Amino acid sequence: MSAAEDVDAAGGAASTFELLREGDGLRLRFVGAWTTRELARHDAALRRLDLEGARQVAVDLGACSAIDSAGAWVLDRTLEDIRQRGAAVTLVDCSPAIETLLGTIARKHCELPPAPRPENPLIAVAIRVGRETVRIGREGRDLVSFLGLTVVVLLGSLLRPWRIRAVPLIAHMEQTGLNALPIVGLISFLVGVVLAYQGADQLARFGAQIFTVNLVAVGVLREMGILLTAIIVAGRSGSAFTAQIGTMKVNEEVDAMRTLGLDPMEVLVMPRVIALVLVLPLLTFYADVMGLLGGAVMATVVLDISFFQFARQLSDAVTPWTFWVGIIKAPLFAFIIGMVGCYEGLQVSRSAESVGRQTTRAVVEAIFLVIVLDALLSIFFSVIGI
C-alpha cells in the first residue's frame, strides 16, 4: 500500500485489526489510527471476537499510530471482554501514551442508570388530560383573581389619574393602534368585499340584490368589524405584551422593579391595558368604515349599485344601535386581551423557553375569551331587543 492510500480524508491512517494464531495463543494486532470516526467499521466485529478457545491473547499495539478516548474505550472494553472469557491478556508494544489514556479515560467509565422509561401511551394520555384539566382550572381561577387585581388597580389609577404613566401609555397606543391601521384596514376591507360578493350571489336568486347592502352593513357593524379587529389585536398586541413582560421577567427586570418600590401592575400592566381599551374602539370604528367601503366597492362593481344608492340603502338598513352594539364591545374585548397578555407575561418563569409557551397561551386564551364573550353578548343584545 502506498503512503497516500494509507491516509484517509481526515488525515489519520486508516485502521484495521487482525487476529493471528500464534502457537497455542492468539495475537490481536491493532493497526493504524483508532479514532472515533474509524470505530463504526470495527465495533460489531470486535464485539463478536472469536477466540477459538485460546487461553493466551497478546494484544499488539505496536502499529497503532494514534488513539483517542473513544478508541481507548473500545480497546479497554475488548480487553475486558477477553478477560471475562477466561483468557489471559498481555499488552505488547503499548506506548506510554496509550497506556495513560487507557488508565485515565476508559477506566473511569461507569454505566449510566437506565433512562426513565416513557409511560404507557394510554396512561400518558390520561395523565396529560388530568394534568391539563387541573392546569386550566388553576389558570381560570388565577385569571379571575388577576382580573380583580387589574380592576382594583385600574380604579385606583382612574381616581388618581396623574399616577398613570403618560409616556408609555402614548407609546403603547401608537404601537397597538396606529401601527395596526394598515393590517386592520386591509382585512376589514377584504371582509367587506367577501360579504358583499357572497351576499349578492345568494340574494340575486330572489331578485333582492339591494339587500346585500343590509347584509354587509349589519354583518360588518355588529360583528365582523369588532371581532376581526379584536382577533388581529390579540395576535399582534396581546402576544407582544406577553413577550415584552416575559422577557423582562427572564432578565429579572420585574424583580428589580419590585425592589425599587415600583409596582409592575402600575408600571407594566396599566399602561398596556388602558392603551388597548382606548385604542380598540377607534380601531373598530376604522374597521367598520373600511368594511363598508369594501362592500360598497364590490356593490358598485358587481351589482351596479352606485355609492349614492348604497348610502341611501345603508341609512334604511341600520339604526345607530347597530353601530353602537359593535363599538360597545370594543373596550370589553380590549380589556380581556390586554389583561390576558399581561397576565401570561407575568407567568413567565426564568427560562427563555417559557416566553414562547406563554405567548402562545396568551393568544389562544385571548381569542377564545373574546369569542365566548361575543357569543354571550349576542344573546344578551337579542334578549334586550337591540
Add this chain to the structure above:
Amino acid sequence: MQRSGSAIRQGEEILSVTGLRSQFGPSVIHDNLDFHVRTGEVMGVVGGSGTGKSVLLRTIVGLNKPRAGRIVVFGQDVASLSAAETRALQSRWGVLFQDGALFSSLTVAQNIEVPMKEHSDLPPDLRKELVEVKVAMVGLPPDAAHKFPAELSGGMRKRAGLARALALDADILFLDEPTAGLDPIGAANFDSLIGDLQRALGLTVVMVTHDLDSLYAICDRVSVLVDKRVKVGTIDELMREPDAWIQEYFGGPRGRAAAGSARRAAEGAGQPAPPPLPPQGT
C-alpha cells in the same frame, strides 16, 4: 502525543489566522490581525471588554463572516471549503459556549449524542457507551445524564457542554469564558479538568477568558487583544510589553495575586514556577 496522526504533528500550526478584519457597521473590531495556534498548546485569549475576544472565536468557527483575511485550520483554508468539507471540519473541533449552550429540549445524554449522530455512523450501543465515557470524563455524576439542562447547576451545564464539545474527540477545542459565572472552587476544578483532558487527549485548546487564575494554571501562551491586533507570548514575555493595558492587567492587584497563588501552588507541587514552557516538538 498519542493524537499525532499523519496530518497533525506536535508544535506545528494547527490554526492560523492572517490579515483578519472584522467589522460591524462602522466599528472595526479587528484590523489586520494575525493569530497562530500550535498543535497541543493551550492558548489563552484575553483583552478588555469589547475588544473582540468572542468575535475572534466566533469568526474562527465560522459564525461571523470576516471582511478580509484568511483562516486556515488543519491546513485547510476555511473559506475555500465545500459544504461537505466544512461539515468534516466541524466534526474535528469542539466549541464550548459561555453557558454551555445545551439544547434545552434534550437531556444531557442526548445532547452529547447529537454530534455523534450528526457526524458519524457509530452504532447506537457504542454511542451509548461513548456517552458514558464522556460523562465520566468531564466528572458529571451518572444520574445527571438523564436530566434536562434546566435542572442542572451552571457548573454542571458547563461540564455537559464540554462533554458535548468532546463527543467526537475533537482535535481542537474552543472555549468561550469557561470559568465565568462559576464560584472559585468550581472554576479551579474546571481549570484542572481542562488541563487534565488536554494532557490526556493531546488537545489543542483556544480559551477566551477573563480569569487570571485560569491563565496561570493552564495556558501555555496568551494572546492579548490590543489595538485591534493580538500580542502573543507567555505571561512572562507579555509582562515585558510596554502596553499600558497589558501592564495594568498582569501587574494590577488581581494579576499579582493570581501570579502569587500560581507560584505557591507550583512550589507546593515541587515544580518549576509557571508559566509553563510551550510544548516541545516530538
